[in-house]
Amino acid sequence: MMHRRTFLFLSALLLLACPPAFTQERPSSPKPGEALHTGEQHPPKDDGTRVSVLGYHEFSSSLAPSQMRIRTATFKKQMEALKSLRLPVISLQDFLEWKKGTKFIPPRAVMITIDDGWKSVYTEAFPILKENKFPFTVYLYKNYVDGGGRALTTSMIREMQEHGCTIGSHSVSHPFPGTVKHHARKGEAAYLKFLRREFGDSKRFLEERFGQPITTYAYPGGYFTEAMYPVAAECDYEYLFTVLPGKIRRGLDNRRLPRYIIHGNSDLHFEQATTFKALRGAEALTGVVVQTTPHPVKPEPGSRIESRLPLITADLSGVENLKPDSVVMRVSGFGKVDHEYDPASGQVSWTVDRRLRHRVCEINVQWQIAGRTKREAPMRWSFLIEREAAYQVGAGE
Numbered sequence: 001m002m003h004r005r006t007f008l009f010l011s012a013l014l015l016l017a018c019p020p021a022f023t024q025e026r027p028s029s030p031k032p033g034e035a036l037h038t039g040e041q042h043p044p045k046d047d048g049t050r051v052s053v054l055g056y057h058e059f060s061s062s063l064a065p066s067q068m069r070i071r072t073a074t075f076k077k078q079m080e081a082l083k084s085l086r087l088p089v090i091s092l093q094d095f096l097e098w099k100k101g102t103k104f105i106p107p108r109a110v111m112i113t114i115d116d117g118w119k120s121v122y123t124e125a126f127p128i129l130k131e132n133k134f135p136f137t138v139y140l141y142k143n144y145v146d147g148g149g150r151a152l153t154t155s156m157i158r159e160m161q162e163h164g165c166t167i168g169s170h171s172v173s174h175p176f177p178g179t180v181k182h183h184a185r186k187g188e189a190a191y192l193k194f195l196r197r198e199f200g201d202s203k204r205f206l207e208e209r210f211g212q213p214i215t216t217y218a219y220p221g222g223y224f225t226e227a228m229y230p231v232a233a234e235c236d237y238e239y240l241f242t243v244l245p246g247k248i249r250r251g252l253d254n255r256r257l258p259r260y261i262i263h264g265n266s267d268l269h270f271e272q273a274t275t276f277k278a279l280r281g282a283e284a285l286t287g288v289v290v291q292t293t294p295h296p297v298k299p300e301p302g303s304r305i306e307s308r309l310p311l312i313t314a315d316l317s318g319v320e321n322l323k324p325d326s327v328v329m330r331v332s333g334f335g336k337v338d339h340e341y342d343p344a345s346g347q348v349s350w351t352v353d354r355r356l357r358h359r360v361c362e363i364n365v366q367w368q369i370a371g372r373t374k375r376e377a378p379m380r381w382s383f384l385i386e387r388e389a390a391y392q393v394g395a396g397e
């Protein structure tokens with residue numbers, strides 16, 4: 001038998017954790033009980049607000065980036081980008097209250113979630129999040145908490161809870177779709193038992209261990225079916241996150257909320273998550289491409305510059321045995337450009353000689369190593385031209 005618990009102490013903590021500047025109580029709050037479990041029958045009206053939920057997994061400053069692992073330096077740049085775009089990062093608590101219709105949040109906002117419980121959440125991401133005072137939510141699965149090796153420990157999680165971290169459930173065993181389907185084939189009773197264990201046991205474990213109500217769930221591997229909805233409701237989950245990219249508006253089904261999974265080897269989802277259409281009370285926002293390159297380049301990846309005739313450079317001094325005549329630089333709108341390469345310093349450079357016309361300028365530099373038959377993978381990056389500069393009409397147009 002499930003019953004709702006009250007966590008007064010924690011509610012107070014969460015209230016303290018959410019920056020008051022972002023929130024504003026609604027003058028006439030709905031009556032108690034008006035907010036529904038799933039909110040599907042009478043979802044609160046769309047208030048024009050859009051929220052991007054970012055989903056991360058593992059972080060590393062040395063291992064190669066992949067879909068599920070991002071470089072710490074890239075993550076740091078992304079967090080800085082949120083600041084420079086003035087995109088507020090809201091806590092899970094703010095998100096839930098906004099979704100219920102009991103709180104206003106800025107017309108567009110970002111929420112940060114991190115799945116699985118890798119130790120690098122604590123060692124790599126947490127210092128950056130703490131420094132930026134960004135609240136975040138970790139989706140933990142029971143079997144991996146204190147799992148040894150690269151898993152988070154209870155004490156790490158508790159320390160993070162004191163600095164803006166909220167916890168959500170990511171099941172007991174992190175079953176992938178194949179496992180879920182395998183249980184589904186065993187008949188309804190067995191399937192229900194399996195789902196109740198994954199949803200229910202993880203909730204009970206996390207609430208007891210971390211003293212915080214667990215009302216949100218991130219589907220492992222993003223896999224969900226409608227058969228899970230009643231079990232989730234029975235276990236008092238109100239908000240369930242998928243891995244389907246998209247913005248969240250107030251009326252969306254709480255049982256299948258979109259998230260942008262931020263891949264370590266692609267900038268696409270971060271760019272989409274930080275791009276917002278113009279809304280009542282808020283201008284359109286062009287998302288940023290946050291990149292890191294293996295060698296230093298200028299203008300910096302993802303930066304905004306004012307000049308429309310910038311000097312573009314790449315420092316290839318770290319490349320051993322580079323064939324000097326193999327270097328090729330391409331610039332969007334210009335194609336292959338007549339760059340200079342100085343073998344002594346390893347500097348490749350080109351000054352834009354015709355004003356850049358587009359808001360985004362993409363660069364591609366490629367080279368070959370002596371003795372190898374193929375060129376190395378191209379080094380790509382892009383930067384943005386400030387809107388003001390882009391609109392300036394000047395000589396040379």
Ligand SMILES: [Zn+2]
Binds near residue numbers: 115116170174220221
């Ligand atoms: Zn996961």
